[in-house]
Amino acid sequence: MRKNIIAGNWKMNSSSEEGRSLVKGVLDGIHELKKTTVIFSPPFLYLKEIKDVINNRENVSISAQNMSQQENGAFTGEVSHSMLKDIGCDYVILGHSERRQYYGETNEIVNEKVLKALANNIKPILCVGETFEEYEAGKTLSVIKEQVTKGLNSVSEGDMSSVVLAYEPVWAIGTGKTSTPENADNVHGEIRKIVESLYNSSVSNSLQILYGGSVKASNSESLLAMENIDGALVGGASLKVDEFVGIIKSSEQ
Ligand code: PEP
Numbered sequence: 001m002r003k004n005i006i007a008g009n010w011k012m013n014s015s016s017e018e019g020r021s022l023v024k025g026v027l028d029g030i031h032e033l034k035k036t037t038v039i040f041s042p043p044f045l046y047l048k049e050i051k052d053v054i055n056n057r058e059n060v061s062i063s064a065q066n067m068s069q070q071e072n073g074a075f076t077g078e079v080s081h082s083m084l085k086d087i088g089c090d091y092v093i094l095g096h097s098e099r100r101q102y103y104g105e106t107n108e109i110v111n112e113k114v115l116k117a118l119a120n121n122i123k124p125i126l127c128v129g130e131t132f133e134e135y136e137a138g139k140t141l142s143v144i145k146e147q148v149t150k151g152l153n154s155v156s157e158g159d160m161s162s163v164v165l166a167y168e169p170v171w172a173i174g175t176g177k178t179s180t181p182e183n184a185d186n187v188h189g190e191i192r193k194i195v196e197s198l199y200n201s202s203v204s205n206s207l208q209i210l211y212g213g214s215v216k217a218s219n220s221e222s223l224l225a226m227e228n229i230d231g232a233l234v235g236g237a238s239l240k241v242d243e244f245v246g247i248i249k250s251s252e253q
Helices: 016-029 044-054 081-086 097-102 107-119 132-136 140-151 158-162 181-198 201-206 217-224 241-252
Strands: 004-009 036-041 060-064 091-094 123-128 164-167 208-212 231-234
Touching: 004 091, 004 208, 004 241, 016 036, 016 044, 016 241, 036 091, 036 241, 044 060, 081 107, 091 107, 107 123, 107 140, 123 140, 132 140, 140 181, 158 201, 164 181, 181 201, 181 208, 181 217, 217 231, 217 241, 231 241
Parallel strands: 004 036, 004 231, 036 060, 060 091, 091 123, 123 164, 164 208, 208 231
Antiparallel strands: none
16 A cells, blocks of 8 residues: 655745744644655755754655755755755655756756665655646657656666655646646556556556645645545645645545
8 A cells, every 4th residue: 555645845935934834834733644754845955944843753754856966076056965865854856847947957867866866865756747738749648758767767676665756747837727636647557557667566556656736735635536646746835834734634534
C-alpha cells in the first residue's frame, strides 16, 4: 500500500515570519498523520528554521526546491547536496517546469541532479509534465515518456525506492485549471507503465506519483481518491493554512 505525500512548494514566496507562522498553523490544524507524509518546501534561506519549527514531528519533512548538480566549488549562487544534507533536508524538488522554462534545465541536467541527490541520500521529487501546446497537439504521453526515461537514466533499481515522481501539466500550474481526476489518473497510470518497462512491476507499483497543478482543498478529495494518484505537489494553496490543512485532511481520509 503506497502512502500519500502532500508537498507544499512555496516557490519564491513568504518571509521568515510568515513561513514560521504558516507551518505552525498547519501543524496545529492536523492530527497524527496515518497515511500521509507532509513536506514543506520553502526557499533555501528558510529551510533550517522551518525544520526547527517542525521539531521532529512524525511524518513531516522539509524539501529544497532545487539543488546544484555540482559537487562544490566555484558555482556562485548555487546550493549543493552536502549543504542540504548538513541541515537535515530529506527531499529536493527537481525538474520543476519553472526551472525547465526559466533556467534552461534540460532532461540531462535534471538527470544529473537526480543522480547527485540519490548518491547523497536526498530523495528527489522528479517533476514531469507537458506544456499547453504539447497537450493540444496530443503529445502528452511522448513528452512524459522522454522526461521520465531521461530523468531516471542510470538510476538503479535499488535507488528507485527513494524516488518520487510528480506529474504537473504545465498548463495547470498556477492557472486555476486542473486536469480532471480521470485524465490525471490516466497519465499517472501511463507513468507507471513507463517505469515498469524501465524496471519491473514491483518498482512501478511502489512508486509514489504526485499530481500537481492548481490543487486546492476543494478539488483534492476527488484527485486523491484516484487509484494512481499518491498525493499532491501544491503551489499557491500551500501558502494558506486552511487550504493546505484541507488538502492534508483529504489525504488522510
Ligand atoms: C507547482 O508549482 O508545483 C504547482 C502545482 O503550483 P500551483 O498549485 O499553484 O498550480
